[in-house]
Amino acid sequence: MSETVNILVVDDERGIREGCRRILTAEGYSVDVAVNGKEGWDMVQAKKPYDLLLVDLMMPVMGGLELMDEVSRFDPEAIMIVITGFATIETAVEAMKHGAYDYVPKPFTPDHLLAVVNRGLEKRRLRIQAQRLMEERDQKLLEVAKEESKLRAIVDSMADGILVINNERQIVLWNPAAIRMLNLHEKLEAGKNIDELIPQKDLIRLIDKVFTPDASQYTVLSEEIELSGPESRTLMVNLSVVRDNDGQGLGVVSVLRDITDLTEINQVKTQFVTMVTHELRAPVAAIEGYLTAYLQGLAGTDPQVSRQMLERAKQRAHALLELVNDLLEFSRLEAKKLVRKKELLDLSGIITSTVELLRAQGDSKGIQFQVDLPASLPLVEADRGEMEQLFTNLVSNAIKYNVKRGKVMVSAKRSNHALNIRVADTGIGIAGEHLPHIFEEFYRVSGPETRYTTGTGLGLSIVKKIVESHFGRVEVESIVDKGTTFTVKLPIKEQRR
Amino acid sequence: MGEKTKILLVDDDVDFIDLNKAVLENQGFEVAAAFSGREAMEKVRFERPDLIVLDLMMEKHDTGFTFAKAVKADPLYKDIPILMLTAVSAETGYDFSQELDGYWMKTDDYASKPLLPDELVKRVHSLLERAKKETG
Numbered sequence: 001m002s003e004t005v006n007i008l009v010v011d012d013e014r015g016i017r018e019g020c021r022r023i024l025t026a027e028g029y030s031v032d033v034a035v036n037g038k039e040g041w042d043m044v045q046a047k048k049p050y051d052l053l054l055v056d057l058m059m060p061v062m063g064g065l066e067l068m069d070e071v072s073r074f075d076p077e078a079i080m081i082v083i084t085g086f087a088t089i090e091t092a093v094e095a096m097k098h099g100a101y102d103y104v105p106k107p108f109t110p111d112h113l114l115a116v117v118n119r120g121l122e123k124r125r126l127r128i129q130a131q132r133l134m135e136e137r138d139q140k141l142l143e144v145a146k147e148e149s150k151l152r153a154i155v156d157s158m159a160d161g162i163l164v165i166n167n168e169r170q171i172v173l174w175n176p177a178a179i180r181m182l183n184l185h186e187k188l189e190a191g192k193n194i195d196e197l198i199p200q201k202d203l204i205r206l207i208d209k210v211f212t213p214d215a216s217q218y219t220v221l222s223e224e225i226e227l228s229g230p231e232s233r234t235l236m237v238n239l240s241v242v243r244d245n246d247g248q249g250l251g252v253v254s255v256l257r258d259i260t261d262l263t264e265i266n267q268v269k270t271q272f273v274t275m276v277t278h279e280l281r282a283p284v285a286a287i288e289g290y291l292t293a294y295l296q297g298l299a300g301t302d303p304q305v306s307r308q309m310l311e312r313a314k315q316r317a318h319a320l321l322e323l324v325n326d327l328l329e330f331s332r333l334e335a336k337k338l339v340r341k342k343e344l345l346d347l348s349g350i351i352t353s354t355v356e357l358l359r360a361q362g363d364s365k366g367i368q369f370q371v372d373l374p375a376s377l378p379l380v381e382a383d384r385g386e387m388e389q390l391f392t393n394l395v396s397n398a399i400k401y402n403v404k405r406g407k408v409m410v411s412a413k414r415s416n417h418a419l420n421i422r423v424a425d426t427g428i429g430i431a432g433e434h435l436p437h438i439f440e441e442f443y444r445v446s447g448p449e450t451r452y453t454t455g456t457g458l459g460l461s462i463v464k465k466i467v468e469s470h471f472g473r474v475e476v477e478s479i480v481d482k483g484t485t486f487t488v489k490l491p492i493k494e495q496r497r
Numbered sequence: 498m499g500e501k502t503k504i505l506l507v508d509d510d511v512d513f514i515d516l517n518k519a520v521l522e523n524q525g526f527e528v529a530a531a532f533s534g535r536e537a538m539e540k541v542r543f544e545r546p547d548l549i550v551l552d553l554m555m556e557k558h559d560t561g562f563t564f565a566k567a568v569k570a571d572p573l574y575k576d577i578p579i580l581m582l583t584a585v586s587a588e589t590g591y592d593f594s595q596e597l598d599g600y601w602m603k604t605d606d607y608a609s610k611p612l613l614p615d616e617l618v619k620r621v622h623s624l625l626e627r628a629k630k631e632t633g
Binding site for chain 2: 281282284285286288289290292293296298299300305309312316446448451452
């Protein structure tokens, strides 16, 4: 209801119209008048909403009842008061049926008129207030519903599992991720006890731990639990008490996160560190042993024996250095942010110079080299340093695990979209049982033939990593006592002409 | 006893074998060597060593244990003292104890690896001493 109160007086009797106007204007109301129902109805439609209408029943051109019908359809909250000279029960009842709120019998005193009008206006105020409240409530409900479904959607889309348990240990809220992780029944019913619902005793134990009185000290309780099942998985569970505004505990909310992959990565890392430690300690222990024996004369004083021991200590020291270098290379390849300077390369130059560099190493064993490369090779996109490392590892293995006066053969040729580079030897070969493992870190084939061969156990795993980072493949074939052939397949970068 | 005391070294690390062979021979022992569990069992049969120095952790982690238990289970060889070397305690935190492992280790001794040659010589002498006393 606006600040000013608008009243319309509809009566064909001028005296009544003017009388009402005077009395009501003096009260501070804004008053309009109409001479018949038709004029009144036009004014109602054209002008501001009237808070209250005083209507004469008997008028020419649209009577009071008809007018009231129209007005109550137009503005149901408008208060209509009938002014009538024939105040009978029947007319009153009839007027009420048409939407009248009250009536004033003619003639009337100003006080009487004002009393009825003010009562009507009060009613109007209450009606409007009630309507506003209802509208507000509807709006709120709509907002709440929207907010709730928004929250619901968020909870349901979370990758982490959510479970809310009330103080009666009943499940009250959950999301699909939780159902999946805990393998719960798809059609979960709220209000079910957790002992019936959750098969994981560890999780129930954790929830109950949060319910214990001394749990108030925790803000969050975090623990890993193992899930048994077809495949075992590890969940990180974070639990906290749900509190109302007064700090009263209402229940427990658990957030579940599947950390199986992380746990596995950690285990692999730990294993790797253990292996590295073992590999580093063996040569250091051997060197210290030789030096101790030499310094204390434990193996006698024969200068030839002493010299031999020192030679061996030096060899182990060198092997240790190689291991450290390989470890550095290995961790460089492992690092995600590795910068590779890939360029278009003709590998023939790199292969030839690698063989030249290793020729001296082969000569001491009487190894013959046979390099069979065309004048130029199809180009590959590769990191020069890594290619050098790759062929150094393969060729030096071919020398190391060769027999005396053996052969090392290197060749390359195109096969469809790949460049195949073969590094073959006539060495001791690798038994079938070892072949699937030779690219694993620190996997070494031990036997009488390799006893005096130093190796880091990382060479081939570095080869594999380099080849794979160039989108290629490495294959191995071997026959014991005949030799081994490694084939590196790298994608050819076609050049547009 | 005119014959030399014979020691069998069992380890897959060639440097450990070569070094300690030289050192023990210089001490007047006769030394045989084996690089694997199977080879070690053959050497026990044919060489009849007076003492075995054994690396418990060879290429397969149970090779040394299996060999030691086999020796101790055989009435012919069970009195041969074994000096067991292990990197286990350092790597996995498992410590050998006379109480837990004594039932199959009896007169034997154990040391953690790496073991320097001078220490090895000391251990060999004292274990031989002890074994001689116990078998009378």
